[in-house]
Amino acid sequence: MTGAEKPPQIVMKEGLEIIVENGRATAELASSIHTTLIRTDEKVAKILEQQQDAARETVAALASKLATMIPTAPPSGDMALLLADCRDTITEGIGALHSQSADVLHALQILQAPPAKVPPPKYSWWVTGVAGLVAGLVLMGATWWVWPDGGYRAFIVGLDAALVKHYPQLPSAVQDAVTAVYGRHQFQTPGSRQKGK
Secondary structure (H helix, E strand, O other), X not given: OOOOOOOHHHHHHHHHHHHHHXXXXXXXXXXXXXXXXXXXXXXXXXXHHHHHHHHHHHHHHHHHHHHHHOOOOOOXXXXXXXXXXXXXXXXXXXXHHHHHHHHHHHHHHHHHOOOOXXXXXXXXXXXXXXXXXXXXXXXXXXXXXXXXXXXXXXXXHHHHHHHHHHHHHXXXXXXXXXXHHHHHOOOOOOHHHXXXX
């Protein structure tokens, strides 16, 4: 390792510290956004309430002006129709204002709500496990089927045949070493496979 490289533990620790710091900053930002949304919601509600109060005052002022302009006799004819149309138009305007304010409040509530979490799949762990097992078995089978023999098996069989054939001519130290190797791997020793033994 050179002097410029850091051990993996230190690199991982620094990475985790950066992630934790980013998480704290994100939490602070989310808290700030939440506070701003609450304040905005309160301001919009206050503005809508003021608009409704202003609309009511305007309707009351119009009604009082109309009351002074119209004689005390019951309205009749065109004047009555005009007053009914004015009343209906004002009522529709108040209804529209009320529905718009409700829509704005609903949109603000949606903005303040935390994002919906999608539940994880119910059996994803076993599907992943089965897929991994199948992939591992396929890879092992492909390796066993495709992997070249390299000629080692034929070499070992030939070497074993030569040892069995020439075992009696080998020095006793070599015979002991060969017997030890065969015994260690639990194979029948060349001496026990000699013809006549």
